[in-house]
């Protein structure tokens with residue numbers, strides 16, 4: 001092929017005209033951003049730097065071979081078209097891996113402004129560990145044997161999720177339960193339930209189960225791209241009977257992995273396989289996931305695991321203490337269940353420490369020892385106690401209505417806890433007697449004074465009562 005004189009003449013000055021090139025690149029970037037969306041643009045295209053022009057060919061540089069291959073396969077044709085439209089002298093685009101000394105993106109104002117920020121997560125493929133696992137020949141994951149249905153304690157906050165999980169374990173892919181979407185706050189048992197489903201299914205017969213976190217899904221996907229084995233990856237995923245992906249919220253902002261997951265999801269559901277997904281929010285609240293994916297995720301059964309109640313925390317502690325073989329007094333369990341309300345993981349961590357301590361030193365677990373051993377954990381959970389909180393806790397403990405804290409009822413069953421709450425308000429807050437009185441149905445300060453001395457007197461006389469009040473004080477203490 002001969003190159004026409006005109007073309008040669010046009011091309012040569014272009015190579016010198018870096019301003020024209022940069023302006024063209026700015027326009028192209030802006031159009032690409034509009035076409036592919038903000039996140040995708042940031043993830044992949046801000047990594048491109050302008051390279052040399054040779055005749056009608058411009059070279060674009062990428063920092064790694066992986067990125068070059070990815071950009072070439074996904075955007076190569078579009079980049080050529082855009083260059084040709086914006087700067088007709090460019091007929092071809094070459095994508096190359098930058099060598100030391102080559103320009104590094106982002107070289108342009110537009111790109112610099114749009115550089116990823118901490119609040120806009122994007123896949124940075126270079127964040128994937130260098131040792132990212134290559135796609136293995138099997139995806140069947142080792143399940144944590146501690147997480148079974150037997151060891152999962154059921155209570156009001158999780159009974160629905162538990163029932164759904166059991167149903168899926170018994171009859172995978174039943175209508176209305178595919179996908180099963182489990183969601184709830186941190187450390188409330190989502191992973192536990194997924195492993196329990198897996199364990200049950202594996203035990204029940206010839207079922208292949210793949211469980212992985214969404215993060216691992218992404219790394220495996222990237223590793224597959226790197227090693228040019230995406231087909232194998234897809235085939236492996238699509239060959240399992242049950243696919244479970246944990247912590248799906250990780251895929252927010254990871255558009256390419258989301259896309260891959262979406263296709264896998266569809267292929268599996270269409271083939272009658274079961275999908276189980278967990279996340280920290282419901283599908284409709286997972287903004288940042290593609291709409292079509294959210295819609296499909298919400299199509300099966302969506303089950304919420306609510307924050308634990310005091311009763312559930314007690315049951316969990318009792319079950320875990322019993323399994324450990326160490327005697328943990330009820331008062332200590334109550335104390336922990338009152339103090340550590342954030343999630344089961346922390347509660348379990350605190351109990352495990354107590355048990356380890358008891359085993360190590362061969363000492364019985366007491367309330368005093370608990371406060372000592374868990375000093376740091378308890379401190380982290382400390383906060384300023386309010387009169388309202390004292391009233392609530394005392395009402396709960398003595399089983400009276402909260403409204404009775406301010407009511408005129410004088411029956412002992414109501415009046416005594418009310419006096420305890422006044423006593424504790426005096427002990428634990430800096431409120432004056434008249435202020436405390438106002439919070440208890442506008443009572444006079446002398447009533448509060450009387451309550452405080454009466455409770456102190458009773459505590460001296462009745463050790464069981466004293467222990468109850470003392471326990472309550474410790475629970476509330478900041």
Ligand SMILES: Nc1ncnc2c1ncn2[C@@H]1O[C@H](COP(=O)(O)OP(=O)(O)OP(=O)(O)O)[C@@H](O)[C@H]1O
Pocket residue numbers: 147151152153154158184185186187188189190191192193247280316344345348
């Ligand atoms: N109802 C329960 N009965 C027994 N153990 C529980 C229960 N709920 C949670 N746990 C335990 O609490 C710990 C944390 O649970 P898990 O890892 O399943 O939480 P998660 O909801 O998946 O949290 P994350 O959002 O951090 O992934 C585990 O050790 C688990 O066994």
